Amino acid sequence: MEGLTQRQREILQFIVDTAERNGFPPTVREIGVHFEIKSTNGVNDHLKALERKGHLTRTGQLSRSLVATALGRRTLGLESEPGEGRPTLHLPLVRGLLPGTDLIDPLNVEDMLALDSALLPRTTAERFALRVQGDGMIDAGIFNGDILFAKRQKSARSGEIAVVLIDGDMAVRRVYPEGERIRLQPANDAMQPTFIDVSQSKGFEVLGIVIGLQRKFG
């Protein structure tokens, strides 16, 4: 089975990505526009090559019938075997917590994320994901926009990084129980800790403990 040229590979990737993103594959001309190939035949040459090498199928003369084969998908790294027998987790990405709902509720869940279990610590607790908002934990290497993974747990030990609910808003802080009060410590020199009075802690809740982080660059 022949290998692909760099250009062929890029075009195959574009077809797969476009089908993924839009729900339907691109036309020959749309591929041309994306790669600044002026002639439809320039594109067609690549499609012929991809088809000849078994990475792509076309159906008759139907528009948008460009579909990557299993081989093609494998070439792009979309279908190989992950760690043997190790499960891929599916974690809910939560937006926030609407009053009167459970955290893991369709109303709060924005998406489901697939993640290799090797990328998170072992735990028997329920897990969820959330998007970091703000720079409150920047000195702990947790940046605005990062995805955090947490295990559900209603209490935190001293110094653990927890996802907490304060008056309906989710936040990420280091938690330090200090007798009558709880100190929520940001990891940012420009910010002050928040204190929660244990005796009247309405509106405060520990939602979970941070167990992982994912960042997207660029």
Added chain:
Amino acid sequence: MEGLTQRQREILQFIVDTAERNGFPPTVREIGVHFEIKSTNGVNDHLKALERKGHLTRTGQLSRSLVATALGRRTLGLESEPGEGRPTLHLPLVRGLLPGTDLIDPLNVEDMLALDSALLPRTTAERFALRVQGDGMIDAGIFNGDILFAKRQKSARSGEIAVVLIDGDMAVRRVYPEGERIRLQPANDAMQPTFIDVSQSKGFEVLGIVIGLQRKFG
């Protein structure tokens, strides 16, 4: 939110099924053939209704741009598991680079990691993962032990965080081309930059650009 008629539901189902089976949605006429609707307008009436009721999207006047919305999929009982049809990537975790081998080679690949494609930026380039060794990029929020994701690329623009090879060892640094030399800048006050002489850069190579990061806590 209005409900669907029996006919509208059937047509929505056909669109989703066809897209699933073929890899691309049907045309207006193909829908007509399947349901023995002689006029394209007969079909179009249904599409308009489905669109109006928020179960279907069409993109301009593009062919085969019929895609069920999240609501539409829910109506059909398809409330899919992870992100709708979005692929899960399988990226090689590389240990290093043995002399005379390609980076993505069984000899260098320690494991395959499954990761939701939504967690990394879109790219047409090949991707790989590596484990961070050392505190050289600690001020950029990249810690010892983190897993980094990179796209394969032989050059880096100024300031990009790159995976580089220096005398056989992989390292992660910000890259700054400076005329006759290249500055490899750590993000750690305690460390000094390394300089590569462009004219005799044997043993130096850019392997890729960092596109993501995964951290495991605790």
Added chain:
DNA sequence: TCTTCATCTAAACGCCTGTTTAGTTTGGCT
């Protein structure tokens, strides 16, 4: 009964799209 809506036929317009033919350019290989 009158109205509304869902469903459909028929026909036509005009851009969209895949395909083909006929070349050119570039780089690697012999």
Added chain:
DNA sequence: AGCCAAACTAAACAGGCGTTTAGATGAAGA
């Protein structure tokens, strides 16, 4: 130098395709 494959420009054809206009039928409500 000669050859070949990859990659591309240019132009054109024919049928595909979305859309619109005009109208028909029947069932459900008001």
